[in-house]
Amino acid sequence: MTSQNAVNKRLPLTAETERLMEAAAAAALNAYAPYSGFRVGAAILLHSGVVVTGANVENMSFGLTLCAERSALVRAIAEHGPKLRIAAVAIANLNQAASPPCGACRQVLAEFCQPDVMVSFPAASSIPGEIHPHTCTFGELMPFGFQLQPRSS
Numbered sequence: 001m002t003s004q005n006a007v008n009k010r011l012p013l014t015a016e017t018e019r020l021m022e023a024a025a026a027a028a029l030n031a032y033a034p035y036s037g038f039r040v041g042a043a044i045l046l047h048s049g050v051v052v053t054g055a056n057v058e059n060m061s062f063g064l065t066l067c068a069e070r071s072a073l074v075r076a077i078a079e080h081g082p083k084l085r086i087a088a089v090a091i092a093n094l095n096q097a098a099s100p101p102c103g104a105c106r107q108v109l110a111e112f113c114q115p116d117v118m119v120s121f122p123a124a125s126s127i128p129g130e131i132h133p134h135t136c137t138f139g140e141l142m143p144f145g146f147q148l149q150p151r152s153s
């Protein structure tokens with residue numbers, strides 16, 4: 001996957017991006033979203049070539065809901081450890097709606113995503129009601145994430 005895609009957002013998707021988006025859509029089928037009905041899937045491609053997926057998991061105490069992106073990330077870390085390296089992320093939903101990652105997911109992903117990581121998601125187009133796949137870099141999505149310097153002692 002090249003950073004060229006980030007610039008030329010309307011270029012045909014690479015086979016790798018399409019594969020990742022398909023994995024995200026398949027994961028969305030497993031979403032537990034009885035309250036919103038909004039079913040989201042996320043797929044994380046590691047540098048090793050492994051793809052890890054997640055889906056949103058809602059709770060009747062609404063604030064406890066876990067988004068698909070964080071679901072995929074915690075699974076990736078549980079399975080591959082904290083030193084994993086993310087190459088790309090794709091997000092899909094089954095609702096024909098735009099679904100860029102929310103701010104909370106961007107902040108959580110930021111600790112594991114370099115600015116050049118490719119992120120693909122359904123975005124609203126200039127035509128009302130039309131959705132199209134959009135790919136950009138993580139740095140474009142999250143230019144000013146919160147950072148905390150580890151304490152020296």
Ligand code: THU
Pocket residue numbers: 033036038039040055056057058065066067068069099100101102105
């Ligand atoms: N959701 C995600 O899975 N990812 C996001 O980035 C934003 C929202 C989920 C949470 C909730 O289950 C549903 O979408 C509606 O907000």
